[in-house]
Amino acid sequence: MIFTNIISDYFRWHYSKAFKELFHVWINFLWFITHFFSLKELLISLFSPWRRMVEAKQEGWSFEGFLSYIIINILSRLVGFIMRSGVIVTGTICLLLIVALGLTTIALWVVLPVGSVIATLAGISLLASNLFI
Amino acid sequence: MSTLHDHILTFKPAVSLERLISRKTLHVLRTLFFITTAFSGFTALTLLFFFENNQYDLAALGVFLLFLGLWLEQILLFTYHNSFFFHGLNSVIGLDTEPVEGVTYEIAKAVLKYPEDLTLAFCGSPFGSTILLRAGVPFAAIDTFLTSSRRKLSASAITIEDGKVFTFIDLGKHLLSHDTDFASLFATNGVQAETFIGSLNWVVRTYHEEKRSLRWWGKDNLSRTQGIGKDWTYGIAYSLKRYARDIRTSAVFSTLTRDSAYAIEKVSEIETALAKTKASNVLIIGEPGVGKIDLVMEVKRRIDTGASLGAVEGKQIVVLDTNRLFAINKDKASLEVALLQLLSEAYNSGNIIIVIENLSTVVREAEAMGVYLPELIDEFLSSPLLQVIATDTPGAFHTYLEPLGGFTRRFTEVLIETPDLSATTRLLQGIALQNELRYKILFTYGSLEAIATAADRYLVEGVMPDKAVTLLVDVASAAAQTGTDIITQEFVYEVVSDKTGIPAGPIGDTERDLLLHLEDQLHTQVVGQERAIDAIARTMRRARAGIQSSEKPIGSFLFLGPTGVGKTETAKALAKLFFGSEGKMHRFDMSEYSGGGSLERLLGTSQFSGALPDMLREHPYAVVLLDEFEKGAREVHDLFLQILDEGVFTDGRGEKVNARNTIIIATSNAGSQLIMRTVEQRKELGQLTEEIIAHIIREGIFRPELINRFDSTIIFEPLTETEQTHIARLMLGGLYARVKEQGYLLEVGDDLLTVLVEKGYSPEFGARPMQRVLQDVVEEKIAQKIISGVVVKGQTITLHKDDFSEEELAV
Secondary structure: OHHHHHHHHHHHHHOOHHHHHHHHHHHHHHHHHHHHOOHHHHHHOOOOOHHHOOOOOOOOOOHHHHHHHHHHHHHHHHHHHHHHHHHHHHHHHHHHHHHHHHHHHHHHHHHHHHHHHHHHHHHHHHHHHHHOO | OEEHHHHHHHHHHHHHHHHHOOHHHHHHHHHHHHHHHHHHHHHHHHHHHHOOOOOOHHHHHHHHHHHHHHHHHHHHHHHHHHHHHOOOHHHHOOOOOOOOOEEOHHHHHHHHHOOOOHHHHHHHOHHHHHHHHHHOOOHHHHHHHHHOOOOOOOHHHOEEOOOOEEOHHHHHHHHHHHOHHHHHHHHHOOOOHHHHHHHHHHHHHHHHHHHHHHOOOOHHHHOOOOOOOOOOOOOOOHHHHHOEEOHHHOOOOOOOOOOOHHHHHHHHHHHHHHOOOOOOEEEEEOOOOOOHHHHHHHHHHHHHOOOOOHHHOOOEEEEEOHHHHHHHOOOHHHHHHHHHHHHHHHHHHOOEEEEEOOHHHHHHHHHHOOOOHHHHHHHHHOOOOEEEEEEEOHHHHHHHHHHHOHHHHOEEEEEOOOOOHHHHHHHHHHHHHHHHHHHOOEEOHHHHHHHHHHHHHHOOOOOOOHHHHHHHHHHHHHHHHHOOOEEOHHHHHHHHHHHHOOOOOOOOHHHHHHHHOHHHHHHOOOOOOHHHHHHHHHHHHHHHOOOOOOOOOOEEEEEEOOOOOOHHHHHHHHHHHHHOOHHHEEEEEHHHHOOOOHHHHHHEOOOOEOHHHHHHHHOOOEEEEEEOHHHOOHHHHHHHHHHHHHOEEEOOOOOEEEOOOEEEEEEEOOOHHHHHHHHHOOOOHHHHHHHHHHHHHHOOOOOHHHHHHOOEEEEOOOOOHHHHHHHHHHHHHHHHHHHHHOOOEEEEOHHHHHHHHHHHOEOOOEOHHHHHHHHHHHHHHHHHHHHHOOOOOOOEEEEOHHHOOHHHHOO
């Protein structure tokens, strides 16, 4: 009796409330990836100098000073861009993976109870036919 | 609205599942199945692809499929159970934005067992028994209570409001208010309802926190990981890093627990100040040990986990190691260069918040080296690119920083008050749990309340909650040494008494005896003064019974009466009885504090320490005798108005001094003439006291508010002749002992005693002349006899009136 109750309640949960809960966890993971890879902050500052490493403007104008200011500035921004875009790309890949994983899990969820039982039974039958014959 | 019974039914299958297979077993099985699946999968693949025509490949595939299926089933079951196990948790810990209703899993588990007897469900659950044990109810009492005939409450009788989650805390409170038998269980075991509720909150909240940490997929847990690349927009302050220190080295880890609304309010105050566009610096003012840096740590945690205000996001908090700064830069020039360099780099970084602890000390140390810090850093303080969080104590802030005016205005002041006793008790809960694991002991909730109260009342050194935390650790190690498993209130007070040497907490047998017979005890040293001693004993009993406020000295008395009638002797007797020795009486001659500058000498200044704070710091548990109190300056009297009222005062350095563990006795001869006159007229003492107080006020000797601050004004009457004789006998007792030490025996005849009393009696000076008469007459005679060799060692020196000439007696 207890066993039947558990099984019937399980299936009721599996095909109703569980979807909502899975969705919540999925959203949490998506949020985590954007937070961990600082996607928002890095996109905003994509072309900013790397670690504020820029040449300070010198008083008075000289071609040499101007050139060094421009070069260092461009270099610093370039390094910053490369580093940031590296993280952004990695983060986006992870984000896409989580999206795919979430969709797969939700899709698989529908067949998982039956699937797991089939896997168990298939395993037993394979074992029985190959070990004891 | 539905009933508790309706809600628990939805949990029935999940609870049944746990009864069949525990969560722990499910967890172990899941891990085992996963390992087997992975191993067999790998084996099957290897056999299939690398060993052709192998007879075991399909068997390995079979093992893989079998365990894969079992593993998936375990995951499904565990996820199913989790859904019920964590139901309502977010709502209970205040994380849910969506309304959730129902009951927690623990409630369902307990009540499903006994749905018709909620009290049994509560007490019979592991939670309930832990709660009751922590509340201080013995197991035997719970068993007796449960087997007795009592009213039973059903789960159908409780309705649960919409949008609310019913927890164990709600069940406990419901039982307390609806089950009178349950409520009386506490009363009969000497446990207060508040203690039960405190213990209820403690146990349940701790469990919810544990549960929260298990749910790693929650946003709150995921957000604890610090992201990468957040500070790439900002520069690096290399020089500052050289002088930076880990913030955890300053934290006390004790204050303001996570659920403290006060901490949340203060952290938000700090964040708001940091988010300001201009002069966004913060000065946290609070007593040492109150947890100022803990608040900064909380701000840091919020920044790191992205929970802070937008304007503070991405900021980096760095604690400046000022000791290192001053140690490395020993002269003005190098200090200035180092400071400017590190500040400029931090400024250029754009996201640095520098933490400077004890700002006033740093300013003064720099000043001593010729660097005027306020001017040097003013430019940086006014910019939003560099922010400073400074800390200081209230006293130092008022004394040193406030006068700097403009500099202080660069900071937003955040005042941290010392937490009250209930907040301290809450904070002790976490620390108690750590010590329980370490020493294998158990703290009752009452013991935590006792630790908070005793630390506040009896421990003079340090501030709350720091000293409460120290006391808790002391109590834990004392318990481990004595083999005590369960720490009760009584045990805490025993430890406190051992530490301080004064009786604390519930009154023990010896002390009960002392208090009940205090009059007799005082009379062994003080002759006569029946009414005065009665009044003192009554006041002391009131004080010790805890009826009096704990935020005042133990007792305070104004002794009025002529000289030599036993005022000082009474003070000495009180010191001996309450603090163990007459040496615990510390005398202040108030005639020394009558002129200008008296208050400075008594309280000290920033340059030198004061006599009163010095004495109280060295001897916090003592009798303070203020001799000739009427001679003290008016400002000194005003100081005592505060001390008598609050038991604490601030010394010349701005530090708080505790006088709550003292008995303060002020003596005065004011109104002595009136006392003598009224005694001669044989008036009633009650009337006499009123007359004398009225006279003192009329004469402007003491102001009425000062007299009213004392617990009692005690009138010492002039001594009668019989009392004088008694005193003479007491004094002779001392002389007998001294003579005996020299190897002789002494006997003084009654006829001589009468003469001595006659000579030593003075209505004006009381018993004071008696000592001189004894010296001049008796001691002189003994000396003569010893020196002249009339008596030899072992012989008795007998003295009568006839042994003296008229001249010898004419002293």
